[in-house]
Amino acid sequence: MRATAKKDTATGEVAMFDVTLKIRRSKPEGVDEQKPGKGYWQEFKVSVHATERVLDALHTIKWEQDGSLTFRRSCAHGICGSDAMRINGRNRLACKTLIKDLNPSRPITIEPIQGLPVLKDLVVDMEPFFASFREIMPFLLPSGDPPMRERLQSAEQRERFEDTTKCILCAACTTSCPVFWTDGQYFGPAAIVNAHRFIFDSRDDSARERLEILNDKVGVWKCRTTFNCTDACPRGIQVTEAIAEVKRALATGTI
Ligand code: FES
Numbered sequence: 001m002r003a004t005a006k007k008d009t010a011t012g013e014v015a016m017f018d019v020t021l022k023i024r025r026s027k028p029e030g031v032d033e034q035k036p037g038k039g040y041w042q043e044f045k046v047s048v049h050a051t052e053r054v055l056d057a058l059h060t061i062k063w064e065q066d067g068s069l070t071f072r073r074s075c076a077h078g079i080c081g082s083d084a085m086r087i088n089g090r091n092r093l094a095c096k097t098l099i100k101d102l103n104p105s106r107p108i109t110i111e112p113i114q115g116l117p118v119l120k121d122l123v124v125d126m127e128p129f130f131a132s133f134r135e136i137m138p139f140l141l142p143s144g145d146p147p148m149r150e151r152l153q154s155a156e157q158r159e160r161f162e163d164t165t166k167c168i169l170c171a172a173c174t175t176s177c178p179v180f181w182t183d184g185q186y187f188g189p190a191a192i193v194n195a196h197r198f199i200f201d202s203r204d205d206s207a208r209e210r211l212e213i214l215n216d217k218v219g220v221w222k223c224r225t226t227f228n229c230t231d232a233c234p235r236g237i238q239v240t241e242a243i244a245e246v247k248r249a250l251a252t253g254t255i
Pocket residue numbers: 072073074075076077078079080081082083084093094095096
C-alpha cells in the first residue's frame with residue numbers, strides 16, 4: 001500500500017501522510033481459540049506527521065483502532081529501554097525511530113524482539129535476559145572497609161569503561177545475536193557489556209570473579225563477532241569491541 005501525502009490546508013505544505021504498519025501479533029497460549037499459541041500479521045493504516053515516531057503510530061492504533069494491541073513503553077525518549085522491537089527486520093527503539101526514515105511508501109513491519117518468549121503481541125518475557133544480567137553481578141564490589149571519603153578516579157580511568165555505562169538494558173543487542181537465538185543459555189552481549197562496565201572500573205575489586213563467570217561455555221567465547229549487536233545498540237555502544245576487550249582480559253590475564 002502506498003504512503004499518501006496530504007496537504008495542510010492553511011500552509012499548503014505536506015503535513016501528514018498515510019502509512020501501513022504490519023504488526024506481528026499473538027495472544028497468550030490458550031486465549032485465542034482460532035490461533036492457539038500462533039502468531040499472525042495484522043495491518044493497520046494510520047495518518048502520521050513527518051515528525052512522528054513508530055511509538056506514536058503504535059499509540060494511535062492502540063487509542064483509536066484496537067485497544068488490545070500490546071507493547072511496552074515508559075519514558076518515550078530513549079532512556080528506559082522498554083520499547084525495543086524489530087522494525088523492518090532490525091532491532092530498534094520505537095520511540096527513537098522516525099517513520100519517515102523507514103521508507104513509509106511500503107508497509108512497515110513490526111515484530112517482537114527475537115530469542116525471548118513472546119507473552120503477547122510485541123511484549124516478550126525479559127526474565128531470561130535479566131537472569132544473565134544479574135549473574136555477572138552488575139554492581140560495584142570494592143574490597144576492604146568503606147573509605148571515609150569518595151573513591152577517586154582519574155578521567156583516564158573513567159574513560160576505560162565510559163562507553164559501556166551507556167547501556168539501558170533494552171535487549172536490542174542480545175536479541176539481535178544469532179548465537180543467542182540458537183542458545184538461550186548464552187549470556188549475550190548486554191550481560192557482557194555490563195560486566196565490562198565493572199571489570200574495567202578502577203574502583204572495583206571483583207574483576208577476576210566476573211571474568212571467571214564469563215569464562216563459562218555459555219560465556220564470552222560463544223561470541224562469533226557478527227557485529228549485529230553493535231548495529232542494533234540504540235546508544236551507539238561499541239558492543240563487539242567491549243566483548244573483544246573482555247576476551248582479551250581473559251586470554252592475557254591483564255585488565
Ligand atoms: S520508551 Fe523508554 S526507551 Fe523507548
